[in-house]
Amino acid sequence: MKVQxxxxxxxxxxxxxxxxxxxxxxxxxxVGRAEIRITEGVxxxxxxxxxxxxxxxxxxxxxxxxxxxxxxLTDLGRRLFFDKILSADKTRSCATCHRPELGWSDGLPxxxxxxGKPLARATPGLANVxxxxxxxxxxxxxxxxxxxxxxxxxQSEMGSDSEELVARLEADRFYxxxxxxxxxxxxxxxxxxxxALAAFERTLLVQDTRxxxxxxxxxxxxxDSEIRGFGVFIDPNRGSCGTCHxxxxxxxxxxxxxxxxxxxxxxxxxxxxxxxxVRLMRGAFKTPPLRNIALSAPYFHDGSAATLxxxxxxxxxxxxxKENLSPExxxxxxxxxxxxxxxxxxxxxxxxxxxxxxxxxxxxx
Amino acid sequence: MNRWxxxxxxxxxxxxxxxxxxxxxxFFVGHLVADQLPVVGxxxxxxxxxxxxxxxxxxxxxxxEDPFFHNVFSLSPAATFDLGSYPQGESRAVTFxxxxxxxxxCAIHPSMQMVIEVTE
Numbered sequence: 195m196k197v198q199x200x201x202x203x204x205x206x207x208x209x210x211x212x213x214x215x216x217x218x219x220x221x222x223x224x225v226g227r228a229e230i231r232i233t234e235g236v237x238x239x240x241x242x243x244x245x246x247x248x249x250x251x252x253x254x255x256x257x258x259x260x261x262x263x264x265x266x267l268t269d270l271g272r273r274l275f276f277d278k279i280l281s282a283d284k285t286r287s288c289a290t291c292h293r294p295e296l297g298w299s300d301g302l303p304x305x306x307x308x309x310g311k312p313l314a315r316a317t318p319g320l321a322n323v324x325x326x327x328x329x330x331x332x333x334x335x336x337x338x339x340x341x342x343x344x345x346x347x348x349q350s351e352m353g354s355d356s357e358e359l360v361a362r363l364e365a366d367r368f369y370x371x372x373x374x375x376x377x378x379x380x381x382x383x384x385x386x387x388x389x390a391l392a393a394f395e396r397t398l399l400v401q402d403t404r405x406x407x408x409x410x411x412x413x414x415x416x417x418d419s420e421i422r423g424f425g426v427f428i429d430p431n432r433g434s435c436g437t438c439h440x441x442x443x444x445x446x447x448x449x450x451x452x453x454x455x456x457x458x459x460x461x462x463x464x465x466x467x468x469x470x471x472v473r474l475m476r477g478a479f480k481t482p483p484l485r486n487i488a489l490s491a492p493y494f495h496d497g498s499a500a501t502l503x504x505x506x507x508x509x510x511x512x513x514x515x516k517e518n519l520s521p522e523x524x525x526x527x528x529x530x531x532x533x534x535x536x537x538x539x540x541x542x543x544x545x546x547x548x549x550x551x552x553x554x555x556x557x558x559x
Numbered sequence: 560m561n562r563w564x565x566x567x568x569x570x571x572x573x574x575x576x577x578x579x580x581x582x583x584x585x586f587f588v589g590h591l592v593a594d595q596l597p598v599v600g601x602x603x604x605x606x607x608x609x610x611x612x613x614x615x616x617x618x619x620x621x622x623x624e625d626p627f628f629h630n631v632f633s634l635s636p637a638a639t640f641d642l643g644s645y646p647q648g649e650s651r652a653v654t655f656x657x658x659x660x661x662x663x664x665c666a667i668h669p670s671m672q673m674v675i676e677v678t679e
Binding site: 327328333430437438446447448450466470471472473474475478520522 | 604626627628630632634641643644646664666667668669670
């Protein structure tokens, strides 16, 4: 009778464990030095190089460009991107703020305007912008072609006038011939400039980080710490990062108020709410993709986090301003090792440098 | 000796038991009503249908089947509403009172879009 009682007790304990696991929706098993097996409600990830469960983190191939211009349009876009001819006073190009070596951002908390004064929001990086669907921090623009022209004609950014810009480009022999060749029988116009800039920006791909190589099956390219960091990243009970920084591009293409201190200021930046006046969108901004994130400090739309460690600490606290907080925000229980593993992982989804020759682009001018 | 719910018994029940019975009955009746509503799922950041036709006065339930929050809303003149954010396993319903085309989105994930055609 006693033995039977113990067996029943074991069964009960087992049932409680199973029930708890089912309720939590996650199983985390340590199965080896660098192998952490995680089962979660959104799918099962086995943290081994090339495991099929990781396939959703592979960036899909992009659809072929819909234009017929091929590299010629991209080449023209590259030249325009680095050319100060696009700004009213010819002092700045797109690359003044979108600097290749800084993850196509500018290293500043918020961008500097034409008059040198800080603008309201940080310069977003452009890595993998080809995978985006809504552009700017508030997602107000739905085409990259339109977005590319936004700063050019913004009076606080590059200050150009459409007619004046077209006249300038027509007066330049290189541009006159390039646009005529690409768009015969059409007068040069701003739409063509947007097409060219967007075509170039779509080539700014980051698909070959060490993490990508590991997902593709190359073992030994990630350290134990980086693999553990990925486990923390996707575990909803630890980092809980992967819900919003979702596969494959580390973004849910969504909008969240992450409780930044600046939202508590008088007259705060309402972000997405100005585009979609729905309560939850007050102070919400687009989830940025993360490949090459290590290159583009500082972080957040207001540039308030100087380092990746600062970013993680912000999320650990569950946000500073709790008003209208994203429902996905919560206080995280992360120990020191998990935080350093997370930073290591974020560096593993970043290349150590940008595979782009700034010198070449500048020589073209 | 099964005297359960014999005529007159209900009125003789103690108040607490009576309230419990009413609660349980209303729960089942509520579910029967809810089961009759058209249900639009939200799964893998998509609505389960792109278009749906309903009559004026009918309701539609929006069920979140994703392991994260959604926030269904519409700013269309025919039906302006914000269901707020709710997690997996929860549903919220909206009744359509005017004829017209209603564009519906998730505020958090704007790629989630659908249209409800409300007719007289």
